[in-house]
Amino acid sequence: MTHLGYLMAGWGISLVVLGGYAFRLVRRGRSLSALVPEDRRRWLESSGTDSD
Amino acid sequence: MAGRDERPGNTGSRGSRLLGCVALASLVVLGVLAFFLTGPDVRLHPTTGEEFGQFDAVRMLYLHVPMAVLMYASFMLCAAASVGVLVKRTPWWDVMAHSTAEVGTVLCGLVLVTGSIWGRPVWNTWWEWGDVRLMTTLVLFLLFAGYLALRRTTTDPRRQERKAAVVALVAVLDIPLVNRSVAWWENRTLHQRSTLEELKIQDLTLFTLMFGFLTFGLVVWWLTLQRFRVGWLERAAIDHAVGSAIAERRSETSADELDAAIGVTDEQAGEASP
């Protein structure tokens, strides 16, 4: 395969950045959730069915 | 429920977890299509008879082009939400504008980086100062980075929402310039014209590119959803902290002090008592 180094760099950087950003969002969401009552997390299903 | 409250929460719901799993699986399939099932771009030159094309560097296309299109979509959504901020003035629109701007800026940065990496073998340059497509994209990135910087000048997102909405609406004017630059200033850019508009792509290459749009659509949807929930939580956390502080302050204050604070005299308080 030609240009493999460039391909690995392009795909690698993109996946690492997107993955890192996703991880940061999830972690920030977790820390903020702890500060907020459950009824303000409006995307959760009712407490009986939510699997959080 | 006390038991539930003790566990750390998160921004996940059943739907978003499913969406995340589908997006991840799609990324894996896209990788297989891009690296193993599609071929390199090799053609025979009609006059020289020699092989020419981008060869394997074309595999960057399946990443770069979908991210660019989803970047446009994110910024357009940001502009629409910014109109909502100015007209409706509800938190939903502002959180949506902020979320789509942030996701779009991440994509814009990656579009610049992957374009630069692709350009080195194919164009023979990492970057061309003065190239209209590259420059307008860089300006778009800087404008939205400015939008995000403006929002960081305060810890309460509500303080800058109207100014930020105006910045977003100005920044988004650059999108037609970015998109049409390859047609309007063909002699000021190395970037090729749109392949899809002229449908100069077919078979598995076209399918893989379309699958790339679907995959990055799912990824961006998931990221925007999570970012929206984080933004919503940031506001809720501020409100909750303020409410808790007031309640705490009230609990530390005697009834007499509270009466004094709101200007009720002892006589009035006595009359009001049962």
Place this chain on the structure above:
Amino acid sequence: MTDDAGPEPPSLDLTPRPARPAAGQRRGALALLLLLVGGVAFVLLRTLGDASLFFYDVAEAVELRSDLGDSRFRVVGTPQPGLVVTESDGGSAVVFTLCAGDVLADVVHQGDPAELFQPGVPVVLQGVWTAGRPPALDGLSNAAEDGWYLRTDHMVVKHDNDYRSDGAELEPCGAAG
């Protein structure tokens, strides 16, 4: 506070106030904002202010030869088949003929050519017009031989937008066409 507190203005202010970031954080964000505004201004000046970033095609470059004089400019065209690798000014150079339509211009490109450089694939070159006969001209099959050549030192490939396996709608030019 005791029972004999008079009807003085209350000292307990319960009005919620949004939190303000620390002064350092605010200054940092403002500095970043200024840096970004400066970045946009720099990019616009760089893009709009440098006329050499505009590409002439070969026919325009030939027509404007006297106006261009010693100034550096960019030219886009298609290399003709028949390249000669030679020595020039103590370094390696590629000599070839660039064309657009039926207009030709000889080129001496100093340094390594682009990785995907080959006859028939358009390139953008940056350099100056030079009077005289280029080196190794006899090795070219269809040279312009008009007493001038382009001395260039920057080459980028202008790739097409065709991804079809049989797609090669490149515009023919010069003898190759």
